Amino acid sequence: MARIYPLFSSSKGNASFVGSPRGGVLIDAGVSCKRLMQALGDCGIPETAVQGIFITHDHSDHVKGLRMVTKRLGVPVYAQARTLRRLVDGELLAPGCRAVEMTGRVTAGDMELTAFDTPHDTEQSCGYRITTADGRHCAVCTDLGHVTPTVQEALLGCDLVLLEANYDPRMLANGPYPAYVKQRIASEHGHLSNPDSGALAAELIAAGTTRLILGHLSQENNTPALAERTVTEALHSFRRNGDYLLEVAPVETTGKMVVF
Ligand SMILES: [Zn+2]
Ligand SMILES: [Zn+2]
Structure with a gap:
């Protein structure tokens, strides 16, 4: 069985490991190397298990x-073409690092990954759908302003989805951010709100997804309890811990993982 370890998840830093202590991949590396290595260690994942980023x-x-x-x-770094260009131009890859453009299906260790476009306020952005050796599917999907048909198609049929639940619309509206930042977050190319996350979650569960992890919560405009409540309310016609399991990814790992 494959596992996902949501190592870091918030507007301050994101990284997940998908696989097992024998091998797997990192999705994103948004915290310092020291903290990331520490988190892998806390989860019992040797550094040598990471086969790609x-x-x-x-x-x-x-x-x-x-x-x-x-x-x-x-290890090699994989990204979509324009993202890769920006990583190279911004000197975000160590000299000699192998940079691989994501096109179609990519194999890393015993997993296959495909990128799917997400609407977000940068040059290019994507989520990843991952198929494990035993034919299980999971996806990591954060940093999107709204749910496009492409996103929906990529997530449908996944056993597990790590899905953004970034903000509560009322907290954002009444919160401390300047108006232009609020607009950016709530825009079609910003982040996904709790209600939007809940609506998509209901479609996913209806289509057979059994595990949901809510992630990339704003620390200013959301709380874990509020995200969880909004999404479970949207899932009222399904049985929690029967039809589906729901977790909120911690800001920093507690060592927990979810098997799928
Ligand atoms: Zn982000
Ligand atoms: Zn972003």
Whole structure:
């Protein structure tokens, strides 16, 4: 069975490990190398288990530690073409690091990954759908302003989805951010709100998804309890712990993982 370890998840830094202590991949490296290595260690994952690093986009909460992590691990970095260009231009990859453009299906260790476009306020951004050796599917999907048909198609049929639940619309509206930042977050190319996450979650569960992890929660405009409540309310016609399991990804790992 494959597992996902949501190592870091918030607007301050993101990284997940998908696989097992024998081998797997990192999705994003948005915290310092030191903290990321510490988190892997806390989860019992040896550094040698990391077989590739897949980057969703070039915002610093996803690539902050990338240069040092690539220097330390010496594994290839995968990203979409324009994202890769920005990583190279921004010197976010260690010298000699193998940079691989995501096109179609990519094999890393005993897993296959495909990127799917997400609508977000940067040059290019994507989520990843991952198929394990035993035919299980999971996806990591954060940093999107709204749910497009492409996103929906990529997530349908996944056993597990790590899905953004970034903000509560009322907390955002009444919160401390300047108006232009509020607009950016709530825009079609910003982040996914709790109600939007709940609506998509209901479609996914109806289509057979059994495990949901809510992630990339804003620390200013959301709380874990509120995200969980909004999404479970949207899932009222399904049985929690029967039809589906729901977790909220911690800001920093507690060592927990979810098997799928
Ligand atoms: Zn972003
Ligand atoms: Zn982000």
